[in-house]
Amino acid sequence: MPTGERLSLDGDNVAALIQRQGAAARMDSYVDATGPTAERVRSLGLQSGAGAPILVDGRIWGAVIVASARAGPLPPGTELRIRDFADLVATAITNAETRAELNASRARIAAAADQARQRFERDLHDGAQQHVVSLGLQLRALEARVPPDQHELQRQISVVVDGLGSVAAELRELSRGMHPAILSKGGLGPAIKALARRSPIPVALDLNVTARMPEQVEVAAYYVVAEALTNAAKYARASEVTVRTGTADGSLLLTIRDDGIGGAVVGGGSGLIGLKDRVEVLAGRFEVVSPHGCGTTLAATIPL
Numbered sequence: 001m002p003t004g005e006r007l008s009l010d011g012d013n014v015a016a017l018i019q020r021q022g023a024a025a026r027m028d029s030y031v032d033a034t035g036p037t038a039e040r041v042r043s044l045g046l047q048s049g050a051g052a053p054i055l056v057d058g059r060i061w062g063a064v065i066v067a068s069a070r071a072g073p074l075p076p077g078t079e080l081r082i083r084d085f086a087d088l089v090a091t092a093i094t095n096a097e098t099r100a101e102l103n104a105s106r107a108r109i110a111a112a113a114d115q116a117r118q119r120f121e122r123d124l125h126d127g128a129q130q131h132v133v134s135l136g137l138q139l140r141a142l143e144a145r146v147p148p149d150q151h152e153l154q155r156q157i158s159v160v161v162d163g164l165g166s167v168a169a170e171l172r173e174l175s176r177g178m179h180p181a182i183l184s185k186g187g188l189g190p191a192i193k194a195l196a197r198r199s200p201i202p203v204a205l206d207l208n209v210t211a212r213m214p215e216q217v218e219v220a221a222y223y224v225v226a227e228a229l230t231n232a233a234k235y236a237r238a239s240e241v242t243v244r245t246g247t248a249d250g251s252l253l254l255t256i257r258d259d260g261i262g263g264a265v266v267g268g269g270s271g272l273i274g275l276k277d278r279v280e281v282l283a284g285r286f287e288v289v290s291p292h293g294c295g296t297t298l299a300a301t302i303p304l
Contacts, residue, residue, distance in 0.1 A: 019063075047069060054086045184215075188213065189207050284303060
């Protein structure tokens, strides 16, 4: 019976009995059974059969059916033993569906968080940040009209303008960290280069990705690199970090390696657990290798 063959549930057959009764069933002989499925079963040389439903959340998800080509019925209780096996299958399916639903939920949460960051970054850039810059320009214009003999007033205005400049710079840095515009506009390569330029320690790049990728993949990869560079600067005492990207077998491959003191642990307060969740919600893999005294390597594989 080839995969994809469709059989009718009309007439006499084990599958039809299971569907009608919602319970284990058996047919001791197909000799006098009626219907197209019974005819198909006889054409295969099968004499009897037994089976049980796979029940998932109270509904019939499918069935496990065994048929025999030997003359005479299957041994007594065969359908009950099949039922025990079908229960195990049902448990496995339930677990798989639960995991799939959980991953889908986590993906929706991650996507919603990314969208919220984008909106906040946009509002920050177009609202507060522009307003601060405008106030600074107005004060500079006002400063230019202050009489030359009002040195103290000029100094105070200059101090306020410089303070507004610092606020504007902090807002730019904050908005860039939330969802960098360069990632949306230029893709992963330019975004990683921008991270490398801002890194307080030297970063060697080996970027073999030029084409754009799905947004959620680029965002996840960006934050992996950003967090790795932050950790290397804060905790690793590293003198250099190497970032490599590439693609293979339909996945993005990302490796960040530093020459620091090692000892990084997922869940140890370094933010790595968040990166692991972000990668795994996209059906990817995230690994950390960080022996003491031998640096740290972060490796992520994210399906495209």
